[in-house]
Amino acid sequence: MELTAEDCAWRDARHGGRPVRESEFLSHGASALEVTQVGKETEDFLSMESMIWLKMQSENGFRKVARLLVHCKPGDHMDFKVSMFDKSDMEHVGGELGDHLSFFSSKLAVKTKTDDNFQAPGTWVGLGGSEAAAAYLNSKMQATAASLISTTCSEAEEQEAEKICGKHLQKDDGNHPEIFGDCVFDICHGAGGEEVAQSAKAFIAA
Incomplete structure (x- = not known):
């Protein structure tokens, strides 16, 4: 399975990158x-929402292991959350996914797991992705690096960004502590204005 913010379309990498449709059940051993859910239009600035469940075979048939929720704005960015339902399964998830992982108990209490190895190992193609997506991701990374080099953020601009983010997000939200900081960084470095904070708020609530 492959998804980039280029068009926010899920594709099946095993079958030539064909588009994945809603209600598909893709079995692999x-x-x-x-x-x-694929490409559902949302009422906020994120514009598209997708939901995919990972299931594993057990003695009683397939059981739900994790839910992947993605908000994606074509040509712009995406946000994702991985929710898992068995605490013992969390130890098998690392890298960038591990840093966005949460465990939901029966009381819906949230426990966040972080992983020091934030960067997934290997190349995009080496991980099973397509050459086309790899080229798109590489171009985005180069553009982002160039933007960060050329864009500075003064103390006054950072304070203004904090004020904008604070209108929609709680700075000390125990469940999503990194989102406020990301919001401030994005706005301060030219990624948008209040729309960034509104998008983050909508994603948390999803």
Whole structure:
């Protein structure tokens, strides 16, 4: 499965990158992906929402292991959350996914897991992705690096960004402590204005 913010479309890498449709059940040995939502238009600035469930084979058939929720704005950015339902499964998730992982208990209490190895190892193609997506991601990374080099953020601009983010987000939100900081950084470095904070708020609530 592959998704980039170029067009926010899920593709099946095993079958030539064909578009994945809603309600598909993609089985692969003892695991399967159930696609329950693809490209749903949202009422906020994120514009598209997708939801995919990871299931694993057990003695009683397939059981739900994790839910991947993605908000994506074509040509811009994406946000994602991975929710897991069995605490023992959390130890098998690392890299960038591990840093966005949360465990939901029966009381819906949230526990966040972080991983020191934030960067996924290997190249995009080496991880199973397509050459086309790899080229798109490389161009975005180069553009982002150039933008960060040329864009400075003064103390006054950072304070203004904090004020904008504070209108929509709680700075000390125990469940999503990194989102406020990301909001301030993005606005301060020219990624947008209040729309950034509104998008972050909508994603937290999803």
